[in-house]
Amino acid sequence: MEGRIEEHPILQFKRKKKIKFYFEDREVEAFEGETVAAALHAAGIRVLRHTPNLGRPTGLFCAIGKCSSCLMEIDGIPNVRSCMTKVKEGMRVRRQKGKGDVL
Amino acid sequence: MNLYQAVIIGGGPAGMMGAITLGNHSVKTIILDENESIGGQLVKQTHKFFGDHAHYASTRGFEIAQKLDEEIVKNENIEVENDATVIGIYPNNTVVYIKDGQEHKIQAKKILIATGAMEKQLPFINSDLPGVYGAGAVQTLMNEYGIMPGKRFLIIGSGNIGLILAYQLIQAGVEVRAIVEALGKVGGYEVHANKVKRLGVPILLNHTIVRAIGDESVEGAVIAKIDDKFQTIPGTEREMVVDTIAISVGLTPLTELAEQAGCKVEFIPELGGYVPIRDERMRTTNPDVFIAGDLSSIEEATTAMIEGKIAALEMARDINGSDTKEEIEEELRTLALFRSGPKSVKIRSGLEKMGIKISIPTKPIINEKKEDVIGKLRAVLECDEEIPCNSCEASCPFGAIHIGENLNSTPVLDAEKCTGCGTCVNACPGLAIFMMKENEEESTVTLGIPYELLPLSEKGQKMWGLSKEGNYVCDVTVERVIKYPNKTNIVYAKLPIEFKDTVRHFAFPKKESPIVCRCEEVSLEQIEKVIDSGVTDFEEIKRLTRVTMGPCGGKNCKLVVLGILSRKTGVPISKLSHGTSRPPVKPVEFSVFKKGGDER
Ligand code: SF4
Ligand code: SF4
Ligand code: FES
Numbered sequence: 209m210e211g212r213i214e215e216h217p218i219l220q221f222k223r224k225k226k227i228k229f230y231f232e233d234r235e236v237e238a239f240e241g242e243t244v245a246a247a248l249h250a251a252g253i254r255v256l257r258h259t260p261n262l263g264r265p266t267g268l269f270c271a272i273g274k275c276s277s278c279l280m281e282i283d284g285i286p287n288v289r290s291c292m293t294k295v296k297e298g299m300r301v302r303r304q305k306g307k308g309d310v311l
Numbered sequence: 312m313n314l315y316q317a318v319i320i321g322g323g324p325a326g327m328m329g330a331i332t333l334g335n336h337s338v339k340t341i342i343l344d345e346n347e348s349i350g351g352q353l354v355k356q357t358h359k360f361f362g363d364h365a366h367y368a369s370t371r372g373f374e375i376a377q378k379l380d381e382e383i384v385k386n387e388n389i390e391v392e393n394d395a396t397v398i399g400i401y402p403n404n405t406v407v408y409i410k411d412g413q414e415h416k417i418q419a420k421k422i423l424i425a426t427g428a429m430e431k432q433l434p435f436i437n438s439d440l441p442g443v444y445g446a447g448a449v450q451t452l453m454n455e456y457g458i459m460p461g462k463r464f465l466i467i468g469s470g471n472i473g474l475i476l477a478y479q480l481i482q483a484g485v486e487v488r489a490i491v492e493a494l495g496k497v498g499g500y501e502v503h504a505n506k507v508k509r510l511g512v513p514i515l516l517n518h519t520i521v522r523a524i525g526d527e528s529v530e531g532a533v534i535a536k537i538d539d540k541f542q543t544i545p546g547t548e549r550e551m552v553v554d555t556i557a558i559s560v561g562l563t564p565l566t567e568l569a570e571q572a573g574c575k576v577e578f579i580p581e582l583g584g585y586v587p588i589r590d591e592r593m594r595t596t597n598p599d600v601f602i603a604g605d606l607s608s609i610e611e612a613t614t615a616m617i618e619g620k621i622a623a624l625e626m627a628r629d630i631n632g633s634d635t636k637e638e639i640e641e642e643l644r645t646l647a648l649f650r651s652g653p654k655s656v657k658i659r660s661g662l663e664k665m666g667i668k669i670s671i672p673t674k675p676i677i678n679e680k681k682e683d684v685i686g687k688l689r690a691v692l693e694c695d696e697e698i699p700c701n702s703c704e705a706s707c708p709f710g711a712i713h714i715g716e717n718l719n720s721t722p723v724l725d726a727e728k729c730t731g732c733g734t735c736v737n738a739c740p741g742l743a744i745f746m747m748k749e750n751e752e753e754s755t756v757t758l759g760i761p762y763e764l765l766p767l768s769e770k771g772q773k774m775w776g777l778s779k780e781g782n783y784v785c786d787v788t789v790e791r792v793i794k795y796p797n798k799t800n801i802v803y804a805k806l807p808i809e810f811k812d813t814v815r816h817f818a819f820p821k822k823e824s825p826i827v828c829r830c831e832e833v834s835l836e837q838i839e840k841v842i843d844s845g846v847t848d849f850e851e852i853k854r855l856t857r858v859t860m861g862p863c864g865g866k867n868c869k870l871v872v873l874g875i876l877s878r879k880t881g882v883p884i885s886k887l888s889h890g891t892s893r894p895p896v897k898p899v900e901f902s903v904f905k906k907g908g909d910e911r
Contacts, residue, residue, distance in 0.1 A: 269443070291451075
């Protein structure tokens with residue numbers, strides 16, 4: 209799959225089961241254990257949301273759950289950190305627009 | 312509510328070491344960690360660590376994490392709660408965390424907060440564009456998930472993280488266009504810088520990023536030179552085609568939980584920003600709360616582990632009266648040793664502001680070099696900066712390398728004792744040791760270099776010998792390749808003896824011919840063509856290609872051209888006529904000559 213490192217001089221990547229999820233209704237392949245943000249990057253998707261005030265595209269910054277730059281709408285719930293959320297079979301992921309409605 | 316003797320927040324190197332130490336002193340401990348598995352930032356470190364042999368020196372970061380994890384699993388006193396996000400600390404040492412969408416509360420006698428740090432952002436135009444990442448984020452994607460977020464990188468900041476990231480990116484097979492550094496010198500360790508320079512990554516000092524280019528995602532960057540007041544110098548802007556920009560301008564401690572726990576924090580820039588005030592044994596202003604690792608001062612995993620241990624030893628004393636006095640003193644000595652080098656000046660002065668004085672046991676020294684033994688296969692140590700590492704000394708089975716009591720001292724080789732076994736080349740975390748043997752009778756040298764890239768070369772292959780700056784120097788022939796289980800292999804190749812101190816990396820030939828003469832922009836191919844057409848006189852080659860005739864006067868490329876001529880004609884470089892050197896040897900304005908001189 210695109211974006212994934214196959215051969216590495218030091219590391220070995222043991223990938224788990226292949227699964228499918230949806231990004232903006234488009235089917236994306238991933239491996240179990242990957243975060244939503246990681247799986248999207250593997251598919252070449254880097255724009256994760258648009259900012260509330262200026263509508264600027266933004267994406268990952270820290271990838272370890274600290275900066276909240278990667279908030280997305282996951283299975284209908286807004287403001288989820290996509291860098292800390294593991295992707296699941298059939299998950300529906302959307303770019304967050306604005307602040308996200310409070311449920 | 313669940314009661315524990317000790318709670319550790321954060322399962323990075325500091326937290327893991329703290330847990331093991333507490334467990335070993337019979338303290339019931341729980342680690343709360345936000346990730347799927349513990350290890351913190353160690354899991355994405357593929358490089359071998361500096362340090363002392365007793366402290367996992369020469370072991371790769373992710374392997375240190377594995378080893379610590381194994382110890383934790385074995386230890387009955389330690390419980391690990393993964394995917395647990397701590398959201399607050401309340402009175403009576405109550406820690407609240409979320410797991411699986413549910414709130415949990417636990418209480419502990421003592422708390423160790425080891426939440427680490429996060430990357431500092433750098434404001435520039437479009438710095439919020441997707442494709443601008445913290446260096447750590449790139450490492451996470453690349454080394455934890457095996458996912459490459461880009462193909463062409465620009466790195467901002469030449470501290471150790473930036474340097475190590477550049478090296479890791481090249482290992483993973485992508486291109487690093489440059490490392491940009493605002494200061495006039497490299498921030499990280501020299502050996503880390505040398506590793507990437509010889510792979511051809513330029514480190515642009517006194518430069519900054521002005522803007523990222525792109526609409527939806529990064530497509531390029533504008534960088535520029537800056538003056539000593541960090542202002543961009545107009546007219547020096549230049550565009551670079553990159554798709555990813557990695558920021559590594561430093562880390563800042565994550566103090567929120569410590570503050571909630573009532574720990575006083577203070578702004579100490581030398582330690583990374585706001586840090587909790589604590590004593591020498593890691594106790595904060597709340598007597599039940601301890602800290603360790605990057606939260607207490609931005610340093611390295613090695614010091615984080617020692618701090619975790621010290622905190623835990625003191626906690627164990629509080630909790631069950633364990634007699635840990637001697638152990639603590641021993642660890643404090645080790646920590647002081649680690650911080651005794653010139654690169655730790657900042658940490659030392661930061662700690663002093665907090666009232667912690669580090670008494671350095673023995674001062675590090677620049678050891679005097681011993682006489683070399685030419686013509687014998689031996690190690691060449693190129694590690695001249697005082698850094699906390701003694702892996703080479705510890706690894707040599709023949710006692711041929713000396714560093715001494717303070718591990719920050721520089722290593723020296725006793726070439727008489729060296730058997731040429733190569734063990735130290737393989738062990739050195741800085742990849743700063745090479746093997747060398749001159750073959751005087753054939754005017755060649757056999758050079759062995761540490762090699763951690765793919766593909767691995769094979770015997771008989773032709774490669775390019777690159778200089779310390781990553782420039783083409785000469786062709787080399789691979790003689791043998793020694794593979795090691797730790798993946799730092801050694802490639803031995805033969806090259807003209809004249810280049811024994813110049814060549815420090817071997818690379819597979821690229822399709823594009825390398826530039827040999829930078830001033831006149833003459834490529835290897837152009838020179839070879841002229842020689843192939845029958846021209847074997849250096850002066851003639853010069854006239855036809857203009858090599859060596861630029862402003863540098865051939866200082867950079869003359870020998871390289873002679874090397875090509877020698878390879879083509881079979882005449883050793885030393886036997887070739889190398890032309891006449893004409894003044895001026897440095898570039899001079901023409902007007903100087905027009906004015907006429909003053910003859911004395
Ligand atoms: S090559 Fe072997 S003998 Fe020589 S210094 Fe290195 S480890 Fe020691
Ligand atoms: S030469 Fe020795 S001291 Fe220097 S980095 Fe290598 S192992 Fe460490
Ligand atoms: S990228 Fe920073 S929280 Fe997800």
